[in-house]
Amino acid sequence: MAKISASVYTSHVPAIGAAIDLKKTGEAYWQPLFAGYEYSKEWMKENTPDVIFLVYNDHATAFSLDMIPTFAIGTAAEFIPADEGYGPRPVPKVIGHPELASHIAQSVIQDDFDLTIVNKMEVDHGLTVPLSLMFGEPEAWPCKVIPFAVNVVQYPVPSGRRCFQLGQAIRKAVACFDDDIKVQIWGTGGMSHQLQGARAGLLNREWDNAFLDRLIADPAGLSEVPHIEYVREAGSEGIELVMWLIARGAMSDIQGGPAPTVKHRFYHIPASNTAVGHLILENN
Amino acid sequence: MAKISASVYTSHVPAIGAAIDLKKTGEAYWQPLFAGYEYSKEWMKENTPDVIFLVYNDHATAFSLDMIPTFAIGTAAEFIPADEGYGPRPVPKVIGHPELASHIAQSVIQDDFDLTIVNKMEVDHGLTVPLSLMFGEPEAWPCKVIPFAVNVVQYPVPSGRRCFQLGQAIRKAVACFDDDIKVQIWGTGGMSHQLQGARAGLLNREWDNAFLDRLIADPAGLSEVPHIEYVREAGSEGIELVMWLIARGAMSDIQGGPAPTVKHRFYHIPASNTAVGHLILENN
């Protein structure tokens, strides 16, 4: 039987991808950030899953305004890194897991989540930067990845509560997949940042850290926070953090199991316009 | 304030569109069918709404296997009739209502329905045949239309219960739209038919009529019928009938109001491969 072994949370700032691709990770500006992921890379080597269910948002890359799915699951065999305007990132293509993805799609649709099934999609920095942070620069990604894209671009985006419930439905779906595989679920995006207007550059260290505290210890309560608080406190693009609740909802403790083990926690300001947060929770 | 004035239900058999377009409506084969819509056309003249919220399914026209949204709402200003392989139907283009469509999208997404918002879409016989049946052959459709496409092509499709709940959320959304307009909601597709395999041609008059009875008098109970019963009793394409529950869920009686008035009921076998059912319910 398949099992969710851990959840990983990380910001997916495009400038981090550029720093890696342009070999700037040793620069004084970037060094403290990449230092925060040294442990994570070691941990990943010991704990490479068979599949990562990677929750992220598309940044006007695969989805234009022609079609805006609230939740889209990638069921294709592979996904090519997109050209976001600077040329595609020089990273390996992403190998999917069509069987598990379709299985999860079927299960959660029957649980009343109205997914869009996507068989052809390019993936942007939202998906590839977390892979780079956790795996470095391998020739090929060491495991399969199911892209799960959440609309956080055009309002209204799904509520934190909806995301948290979806995570629970995903956990149930994974648990009834017949193959004996290890699955990690990643929540990406955030933390506080605003990329627009006179308020651009807003960061909120205190709110972000309270978010991390509650994500670990009170995720159900955290899931009730309304959108407007994210925008007001963490900036207009801070709303990406609702995606972390999908990953958190998939941990066993939400269904009465033991609390997950906090293997790693890291916070750093700034990466370009953004506060970077990172957590690794092992499922128990 | 906007108000849902009535719901209309009808099959959307492509051969009906072809019969209209090829001027065959007077033929012996087709005469009984079109006779059943004579009252409806008169009623529509008296009761033309400002907007029709038209629930239908796309038949591998706008949506290939690249992206399969469970629920897709058309928020564009217009929608062009598609070429389904025979050339486009010679019918007027469909004029949308972007403001109301976006309003409904926002409201129901906040009520936890995970819609896909679509700003560019061609519409197929699933949407245009009902318009032809109810309006005949005008130069322009006499009101605006919001296309709402439901996935009933690739399993799993949304459950009857989910559809029924969605109808209720749509009713709530319409009721808080500021403009003083009349909205009809149409549920299309079905009734019994199977277009594939050795079982092609299956029709089930008894089951279809029980469905019509329950749709009128016991929609909540009807919404609990599982998919497998539709397929077994009404054929693999009979599953389209779940869409009728969206329209039915939007009537006032579901929220404790008075029962709707049955203005018209019609049933006919066959139109090509399909049993044709039709109902007009006025909201009270």
Add this chain to the structure above:
Amino acid sequence: MALDKPYLDIPGTIIFDAEQSRKGYWLNQFCMSLMKADNRARFKADERAYLDEWPMTEEQKQAVLARDLNWCMRTGGNIYFLAKIGATDGLSFQQMAGSMTGMTEEEYRDMMIKGGRSPEGNRYLGEDGDAQPQHQPQGAAGKNKGA
């Protein structure tokens, strides 16, 4: 346990689920391409050459060339996609559906006019209705079966 597929016990019926969809992806995407008049013309001019532009399996190509819709469906085709082939050939949906039963066009049309195929005996595999495997093909094709 894996997810339930309660629809496998219905005779003469293939439910287009994720598994079928994966199997039939390129076959169905080829069918979609026939929604453009130019592509229909190119396909008609040289079917094999047009099919060879698509990464379909050889079996899928053979099934299309044979216009055997049941065979197409077994290889992952969905009827709404396959219908674009029929449209290209100028066939109606009734002709396409009928072709999957073994009946002649006239036999199938007559069955529909008389009220269609009865669900009796056709709800579960193992019953004795006319859609059951032991009664295929139906109509004239079935009568000539032993000949």
Add this chain to the structure above:
Amino acid sequence: MALDKPYLDIPGTIIFDAEQSRKGYWLNQFCMSLMKADNRARFKADERAYLDEWPMTEEQKQAVLARDLNWCMRTGGNIYFLAKIGATDGLSFQQMAGSMTGMTEEEYRDMMIKGGRSPEGNRYLGEDGDAQPQHQPQGAAGKNKGA
């Protein structure tokens, strides 16, 4: 009543909702086209001619030509779409974001290194934070405002 828009009272912030999306549809779709290298080259070769291929408003075209991202946003642009213009110009996201404040590139970078903009006074319109309308533009541009 109409749907609630609780996000209208945040200073220096435009939430990209359905209304903005409608307004900015063609502007944003133009931006998407810049994800293809060929289109970027054509745009750079003759910006006005390329813009004229799109049914954008004249104001939207002027806003793009002026590279005024705040102006682009007021006409319905979304930052993730507009970022394709910046990418075409070889700008980083930090340069783009900073350009909307009035600060110089250096001023903005320094603010970020020092911990970013504080939420204090910037949560609600009518407070006195640096993102409030009465304090625009910020940085060097603001200091030269009266000059």
